[in-house]
Amino acid sequence: MNSKINSGSVYVPSDEVVAREIEGELIIVPLTSGVGNMEDELYTLNETGKDIWSRLDGKRNLRSILDQLKTEYDMDSQTIEEDAKGLLEELLIRKMIVEKRSK
Amino acid sequence: MNPSNPTNPNIESLAFNDFPLWKNNGSRPLFAIDLEITARCNNNCRHCYINLPQNDQDALNAELSLEQIEKIAADALSLGTLWILITGGEPLIRKDFEDIYLFLKKKGFLVSVFTNATRISERHIRLFRDYPPRDLEVTVYGITEDVYENVTQVKGSFRQFQRGLNLLLDNKIKTNLKTTATQANKHQLIDITKFCREKGSAAFRFDPHLHLRFDGNEKRNTDIIAQRLTPEDIVELERKDPARMAALEKECTCHDSDSMEKNSHSIDRLFYCGVGFNDCSISHNGLFRLCPSLWHPDFLYDLKAGTLKDAWEAFTPRVLSNHAHRGLTNRRCMACPLKDVCMWCPAHAFLETGDLNGEVAYFCEVAHKRSEKKVEMKT
Numbered sequence: 001m002n003s004k005i006n007s008g009s010v011y012v013p014s015d016e017v018v019a020r021e022i023e024g025e026l027i028i029v030p031l032t033s034g035v036g037n038m039e040d041e042l043y044t045l046n047e048t049g050k051d052i053w054s055r056l057d058g059k060r061n062l063r064s065i066l067d068q069l070k071t072e073y074d075m076d077s078q079t080i081e082e083d084a085k086g087l088l089e090e091l092l093i094r095k096m097i098v099e100k101r102s103k
Numbered sequence: 104m105n106p107s108n109p110t111n112p113n114i115e116s117l118a119f120n121d122f123p124l125w126k127n128n129g130s131r132p133l134f135a136i137d138l139e140i141t142a143r144c145n146n147n148c149r150h151c152y153i154n155l156p157q158n159d160q161d162a163l164n165a166e167l168s169l170e171q172i173e174k175i176a177a178d179a180l181s182l183g184t185l186w187i188l189i190t191g192g193e194p195l196i197r198k199d200f201e202d203i204y205l206f207l208k209k210k211g212f213l214v215s216v217f218t219n220a221t222r223i224s225e226r227h228i229r230l231f232r233d234y235p236p237r238d239l240e241v242t243v244y245g246i247t248e249d250v251y252e253n254v255t256q257v258k259g260s261f262r263q264f265q266r267g268l269n270l271l272l273d274n275k276i277k278t279n280l281k282t283t284a285t286q287a288n289k290h291q292l293i294d295i296t297k298f299c300r301e302k303g304s305a306a307f308r309f310d311p312h313l314h315l316r317f318d319g320n321e322k323r324n325t326d327i328i329a330q331r332l333t334p335e336d337i338v339e340l341e342r343k344d345p346a347r348m349a350a351l352e353k354e355c356t357c358h359d360s361d362s363m364e365k366n367s368h369s370i371d372r373l374f375y376c377g378v379g380f381n382d383c384s385i386s387h388n389g390l391f392r393l394c395p396s397l398w399h400p401d402f403l404y405d406l407k408a409g410t411l412k413d414a415w416e417a418f419t420p421r422v423l424s425n426h427a428h429r430g431l432t433n434r435r436c437m438a439c440p441l442k443d444v445c446m447w448c449p450a451h452a453f454l455e456t457g458d459l460n461g462e463v464a465y466f467c468e469v470a471h472k473r474s475e476k477k478v479e480m481k482t
């Protein structure tokens with residue numbers, strides 16, 4: 001996979017969305033133009049997606065997040081890595097996350 | 104790249120109306136709020152149930168402040184609210200409209216705005232382009248100066264409306280158009296409809312049901328009654344354009360079958376509609392109501408003295424159940440086969456007659472005339 005996602009990078013939720021938890025669901029609401037396809041489009045993450053999102057705290061790079069996921073999920077390492085990177089790529093394309101620039 | 108639907112299985116995109124939380128899962132989140140940020144308006148429409156003059160100092164002083172709105176919004180977030188409709192009066196006449204709008208957007212609400220479009224400026228366009236509303240809804244009172252201003256009673260308002268609407272449409276801000284049918288514009292309704300459709304308003308709405316004033320102003324109520332279409336007018340319009348007149352079907356969203364089903368146990372209750380299940384209205388001065396028309400003093404909760412959380416979690420269930428003893432004593436309407444297509448309900452009955460169970464001859468005539476016509480058209 002020719003991924004734009006870099007394991008050494010730190011990814012954080014972008015300012016162009018607002019993430020809200022409603023009744024246990026994580027909802028991503030586009031704030032600015034160009035994030036969703038329609039003005040009333042919302043995004044939800046499933047349990048795995050929600051877990052990955054919650055780890056995007058600006059402190060850990062992706063590699064360290066993947067290492068944690070691999071110890072916590074009963075799944076082979078390659079699948080975890082592909083799933084997580086695939087999700088982050090989707091979120092990055094949609095401007096829902098950004099790569100945190102080092103100071 | 105213009106992202107299409109997500110391909111990753113961990114993320115799903117949903118249109119607001121398909122959102123699973125809208126389905127009844129036993130809980131009662133407050134999904135949607137109508138927030139009237141002012142009762143004042145720069146127009147003076149003959150039929151309007153709310154408008155107070157733009158310079159009405161008492162109305163201005165009573166308006167919820169930005170801080171009070173922020174407090175209400177904080178509760179709304181915790182109650183699961185996703186959609187806030189900013190309405191009025193004319194919301195754009197508030198000097199802090201932009202602050203209110205941006206605040207709500209940045210908190211993660213989907214925000215719609217009802218406006219007459221006369222005040223739309225380049226600044227608003229930039230705001231709506233950068234932070235898109237879920238939609239704007241603009242009312243088209245007429246498509247010529249004489250008709251438009253016969254409704255609004257303000258010289259120059261047509262030119263301002265045209266300019267504002269063109270700004271919105273030229274800049275591709277998502278705008279739905281609707282009209283209100285009154286005696287002052289009824290001869291132009293077919294052309295107004297055409298205009299709205301040509302301007303690409305897929306969600307064109309047509310409302311002939313003029314509600315009486317929230318403040319009971321007698322003189323204005325007399326004007327409103329004079330502006331109502333007669334039952335004959337309504338069936339005549341229906342005959343000319345049956346497709347459009349489908350939109351005349353009961354306007355209250357609470358009468359959709361889902362909401363009615365939720366309240367199907369409530370035959371002996373005062374409210375047989377879906378009020379209190381997932382939306383509410385808040386007046387310019389902070390009065391929480393279960394629906395925009397429900398102004399009976401026993402069913403108002405002052406948010407300036409309390410909280411939205413208390414209004415929704417404690418007050419609303421009390422209104423819905425504790426008032427069961429007042430029940431529906433209007434047996435004629437309760438037994439009526441036209442009940443579900445008629446405008447009669449306790450809230451409207453109270454506005455019309457001062458009695459939650461009062462009978463409203465006009466509603467009854469309209470419902471009967473329309474149903475006679477429907478039968479005729481089918482045979």
Ligand code: SF4
Nearest residue numbers: 355376394396448450
């Ligand atoms: S109380 Fe009347 S106006 Fe209010 S939502 Fe129910 S039917 Fe509609």
Ligand code: SF4
Nearest residue numbers: 436439442445467470
């Ligand atoms: S007002 Fe008339 S048509 Fe409407 S519900 Fe009552 S009896 Fe039926």
